[in-house]
Each structure stands twice: as structure tokens, then as C-alpha cells.
Amino acid sequence: MRRAVAVGTGVGHYPVPLVTRVFSGIQPSGALHLGNLLGAVRNWVVDQHEADSFFCVVDLHALTTPQDPAALRAATVGLAQLLMACGLDPEVCTLFVQSQVAAHTELAWLMECTVSFGELRRMTQFKDKSDRSDFVSAALFTYPALMAADILLYDTDRVPVGDDQRQHLELTRDVAIRFNSRYGDTFVVPEAVIPKAGARVMDLQSPTNKMSKSLDSPQGTIGVLDDLEQIDKKIKRAVTDTDGEVRFDPSNKPGVSNLLSILAACTGRTPEQTAEGYSQYGPLKSDTAAAVVEVLTPIQQRYRELAGDPAETARLLALGADKAAAVAGPVLQRARAAIGLLPRA
Ligand code: TYM
Numbered sequence: 001m002r003r004a005v006a007v008g009t010g011v012g013h014y015p016v017p018l019v020t021r022v023f024s025g026i027q028p029s030g031a032l033h034l035g036n037l038l039g040a041v042r043n044w045v046v047d048q049h050e051a052d053s054f055f056c057v058v059d060l061h062a063l064t065t066p067q068d069p070a071a072l073r074a075a076t077v078g079l080a081q082l083l084m085a086c087g088l089d090p091e092v093c094t095l096f097v098q099s100q101v102a103a104h105t106e107l108a109w110l111m112e113c114t115v116s117f118g119e120l121r122r123m124t125q126f127k128d129k130s131d132r133s134d135f136v137s138a139a140l141f142t143y144p145a146l147m148a149a150d151i152l153l154y155d156t157d158r159v160p161v162g163d164d165q166r167q168h169l170e171l172t173r174d175v176a177i178r179f180n181s182r183y184g185d186t187f188v189v190p191e192a193v194i195p196k197a198g199a200r201v202m203d204l205q206s207p208t209n210k211m212s213k214s215l216d217s218p219q220g221t222i223g224v225l226d227d228l229e230q231i232d233k234k235i236k237r238a239v240t241d242t243d244g245e246v247r248f249d250p251s252n253k254p255g256v257s258n259l260l261s262i263l264a265a266c267t268g269r270t271p272e273q274t275a276e277g278y279s280q281y282g283p284l285k286s287d288t289a290a291a292v293v294e295v296l297t298p299i300q301q302r303y304r305e306l307a308g309d310p311a312e313t314a315r316l317l318a319l320g321a322d323k324a325a326a327v328a329g330p331v332l333q334r335a336r337a338a339i340g341l342l343p344r345a
Contacts (some may be wrong), residue, residue: 020051021188025058025098025147028075032082033293036221038198038265039162045087047160053093054154054324055083060098060105063138065133070269078231080223081313085303092204094327096143096320098150103328104110107149108142110335114182115145115175124167132214152335156190164210166192170316182339186343187331194278198265204238207254225300228293233288235259246278256281259288265290 107185169192176187240255248271260271
């Protein structure tokens with residue numbers, strides 16, 4: 001296993017990168033919103049320069065709810081372009097589409113055989129999503145097994161995600177530890193990395209719900225590609241409260257705390273530090289709107305350039321899939337051998 005070899009205790013025939021490995025994923029369902037950007041994608045842009053980083057558009061995860069095929073294809077390419085517009089550089093990191101690396105589905109089966117029904121039943125995201133859907137696929141239930149496969153295939157050390165993925169990451173760790181103890185050291189046990197500010201961006205109109213692609217709340221959600229004037233208006237109309245005090249207190253002041261978190265994430269401070277500069281809601285809203293617009297303006301410009309060249313995007317994604325498969329393949333073989341599957345003669 002990569003980490004064991006890296007610290008000099010293992011014997012192995014695997015390539016041995018000594019740097020930290022980062023992996024994360026994002027679904028191509030719904031438009032990328034400010035929560036995705038501040039909770040995850042912005043941190044990936046930094047990670048790619050500090051670690052051997054793999055970022056994946058998880059189209060197979062999107063299939064857990066019914067999708068229109070043409071729309072899914074367009075969303076997959078569009079999200080890859082938007083990730084590049086946000087700053088992911090395919091020359092620096094490995095950016096790829098999940099379904100183009102077959103090892104993900106194969107390892108997912110081994111993960112389904114290692115995770116228990118009871119563990120999957122406890123996943124709060126399954127409960128939330130299944131409560132809201134007429135059709136609940138079996139894959140929506142086993143979704144965390146595929147997610148564990150995504151992560152474990154890359155000998156991942158760190159998984160930068162928003163707060164809502166915490167439980168899935170805990171499960172991935174448990175599954176990796178169980179597999180290792182049943183079949184011998186096979187997987188690196190990964191850690192979640194959750195940012196201090198922006199890990200849970202809330203809906204601007206219902207600040208006790210997280211901002212989400214799937215909830216129908218156009219006034220409460222800021223799409224990364226939304227019109228900038230509309231964004232300014234949405235933030236200025238955000239729900240606050242009546243006591244008038246600017247203080248970071250998510251349980252008692254969810255609306256104000258959400259604005260402070262957004263402003264803090266955009267300006268690289270903590271929400272508490274950010275609160276010190278304000279005594280009224282008006283200036284807090286104006287500054288938050290200005291900071292968000294400042295972050296989004298260059299992303300939107302770059303996206304318009306990239307969107308004009310889908311063939312180049314497809315080429316870059318194919319290169320990414322090749323790089324990903326070269327790492328995932330040996331890890332999959334290691335897992336197959338450990339669990340007792342017969343090697344091909
Ligand atoms: P997804 O596509 O829902 O979200 C992508 C990333 O955005 C974060 N995020 C948020 N952060 C802050 N505030 C919010 N309101 C908010 N909403 C979303 C998510 O935490 C996530 O980091 N299951 C994953 C995709 C996945 C994955 C993986 C992630 C599949 N395989 C392997 C990491 C590693 C998901 O549905 O993310």
C-alpha cells in the first residue's frame with residue numbers, strides 16, 4: 001500500500017509517490033452554487049498545488065436519481081468546464097469523469113459487500129433524498145459504497161469536502177478499516193478536510209436549510225453562473241432577524257451567521273473576525289454581495305471562453321481519465337487479490 005511503502009515498512013511493486021494524495025468529487029446535477037464553490041471547489045484549487053490531486057465529476061452518482069441523457073451529458077461537460085474556470089488546471093491536477101474510469105464501478109461492488117445494510121440505513125443524506133423522491137433507486141441507498149470506492153481507489157490521504165459529506169467520509173473510513181482487517185492492509189484510510197469558513201453555506205431565504213442544487217429555492221440559492229446583478233439583489237434581500245446585532249451565532253442567528261460565513265470564506269477570515277467589523281445588517285449585506293461578485297466575476301469570464309470549445313474539454317477529460325486509470329488500476333488489482341478473486345491467467 002502506498003503509505004506503508006512511503007514510510008519504509010512495506011514491500012510492493014506499486015509506484016510510490018511520496019506526496020499527499022487528495023481526492024474529491026462533485027455531481028453534475030443542478031447548477032454549481034456558492035456552497036459547492038466555498039465548501040469544496042475553492043479549496044481544491046489550492047490543494048492542486050500542494051498535493052497530488054484528483055478531482056472527479058461523478059456522473060454515476062448523478063444517475064441515482066433519474067436524469068435526461070442529453071442533459072446529463074451536457075451537464076457533465078459544463079461542470080468540467082466550470083471547474084476549470086474556477087481554477088482547476090488539468091496540467092496540474094487530474095480532472096476526470098467518473099464513468100470513464102471503469103475501476104470505480106468494479107471496486108464499488110467490493111465496497112457494497114463490505115458495508116452493512118444498517119450502516120447505509122443510517123445515512124442522513126439517503127433519508128433526506130428518499131423522503132423527497134417518488135422513485136427511490138437501489139443505487140441511492142448504496143451510493144456511499146460507490147463514494148468509498150471513488151476515494152479508496154486513489155490511495156487518498158485527504159478528502160476536501162463540505163460539512164454535508166462528513167458522515168459519508170466516516171463511513172468510508174470504517175469500510176476501509178474493516179476491509180484491511182478482514183483481508184490484510186489494502187487501502188489507505190482517508191481523512192475528511194472540512195474548511196473553517198464556508199463548509200455549510202445556507203439558503204439565503206431559509207437559513208436553517210443548506211444551500212442545495214436539489215431544493216427549489218431560486219431566491220435562496222446563488223448559482224456560480226447567475227447574473228451578477230441578480231446575485232447582488234438576492235444577497236441584499238437575504239433573510240436576517242429583528243434584533244439588529246451582528247454576531248456569529250448559527251443557532252440563534254442563522255441568517256446573519258450565514259452572511260458572515262460567506263463573507264469570511266470570500267475574504268479568507270473567520271466568521272467571528274468578520275463580525276467585529278459590523279454593527280448593522282445593511283453594510284454587512286452590501287459587503288457580502290460585493291465580495292461574492294468579486295469572486296464570481298473572473299470565473300464567469302473564464303467559463304464563457306472555455307464553453308466555446310467542448311472538443312478541447314473532451315480531450316482534456318480523456319487525458320485525465322487515462323491518468324486516473326493508471327493509478328486506480330493497480331489499487332483495484334490489489335483489492336481483488338486481497339478479497340480472493342481469481343487473477344486472469
Ligand atoms: P455534491 O455534488 O453534492 O457537492 C460537491 C461538494 O460541495 C459541497 N457542498 C457544500 N459545501 C458548503 N455548503 C453547501 N451548502 C454545500 N453543498 C454542497 C459538498 O460537501 C461537496 O464537497 N457525494 C458527493 C460527491 C462525491 C464525492 C466522492 C465527494 C462522490 N464521490 C468522493 C468526495 C469524495 C456529493 O454529492 O457532492
